[in-house]
């Protein structure tokens with residue numbers, strides 16, 4: 001698209017002063033993973049929820065506007081991800097999160113049934129077992145006075161869960177505490193987020209020349225992560241082959257729609273697209289994608305929720321009472337989907353934590369075709385092809401028009417089911433490219449929280465969290481709290 005057409009199309013959109021041919025260097029200067037959240041929210045407060053920035057020759061439009069979000073996200077056009085996702089390609093290839101066009105469409109179609117309600121019902125058993133291990137591991141920390149960072153614990157629990165459910169493989173992250181994979185993911189996402197904010201480092205060669213140490217760390221981490229996922233695939237392949245030998249057809253056993261549904265990795269190992277089976281590389285990129293997306297986001301959500309509960313005793317007590325009312329003193333009782341449905345307040349607690357600290361703080365799209373929108377105050381307009389669109393998920397939680405005292409942790413606000421009707425609440429995104437693991441994540445979080453809350457009281461000990469951008473939201477100080485074993489009532 002011509003730049004003149006683009007400038008003309010967006011002239012009604014507000015935005016900060018941009019130095020001609022360069023951009024808002026005064027804003028970009030000193031941008032760090034720590035201050036990016038406040039700077040983003042300040043920008044929104046000053047210029048509104050729909051703003052434009054010219055950066056060199058690039059047009060970036062940021063939206064925290066529910067009307068624009070709804071039209072963009074619900075549309076079946078403009079589904080391509082922002083070019084910045086490219087820095088993830090060496091790690092995740094072009095799996096579901098990072099692929100576009102026909103490839104994305106074909107993959108989404110074969111993967112969607114693997115997160116069907118029926119299969120989630122079967123996963124709940126694994127959520128229970130792994131949550132019991134997680135709760136047991138915390139015993140040594142429950143002295144009632146010493147703060148500790150709970151993040152590494154939640155991280156290995158969610159990794160065990162995604163591996164055993166979607167991949168059908170036990171990796172024992174909670175029992176083998178020396179596992180290099182989680183540390184490699186942590187460092188990779190930290191370095192990548194830092195790199196995200198430095199435009200000149202997006203090029204691989206420039207990055208390698210200017211930051212050889214960080215670059216070498218990334219290469220080392222990539223090797224660790226790929227070796228790990230390779231092992232997961234090979235183990236499952238072996239198991240499947242052994243089963244094939246025993247049964248005339250694996251499909252007899254996993255008859256889709258009637259008996260058991262197939263989990264993700266089994267589907268990948270046996271699917272065909274256009275008559276061809278998936279290559280090893282095709283499978284690896286999806287396994288890498290789901291291993292990462294499936295554990296890191298949920299770990300962040302669980303960690304922040306536990307932290308918030310530790311700092312809000314009233315909320316914690318109310319939640320515990322509900323759980324206790326349902327389970328009594330039977331701490332070993334497993335959760336079923338039905339019993340979880342009764343815990344309405346638990347759902348509100350998770351929703352509120354995801355509002356305050358959305359694990360995926362921003363998402364980006366590349367606008368490939370002129371996009372016509374209608375807005376109640378801006379009128380009709382066009383987001384021109386060539387625009388880089390950023391949806392600021394985290395900035396919307398600070399919206400004073402929607403939320404009373406937006407910075408407060410108040411799960412009760414979600415009891416009014418209408419509150420999240422609009423497109424201002426998007427922790428899982430929305431529309432055709434929404435989070436495929438949304439129901440999986442909500443169930444997993446519920447089970448894990450029930451297990452922890454009925455055993456321990458969470459105490460407000462240790463440093464406060466300091467959110468930082470690490471692809472997923474992280475905290476610079478970790479997620480510190482204390483634990484005390486609950487006594488029987």
Ligand code: HEM
Pocket residue numbers: 081096097098108162166289290293294295297298301358359360363364426427428429432433434435436437438440441
């Ligand atoms: C609380 C936990 C989670 C949150 C907050 C979350 C959030 C999101 C968001 C915001 C997106 C859109 C990303 C974008 O447009 O770039 C997304 C996509 C995705 N999520 Fe999640 N997610 C969570 C858990 C999970 C889990 C457990 C899985 C896997 C089991 C998963 C797998 C994916 C995949 C594969 C995509 C890409 C979907 C596509 O483009 O078709 N996520 N998630």
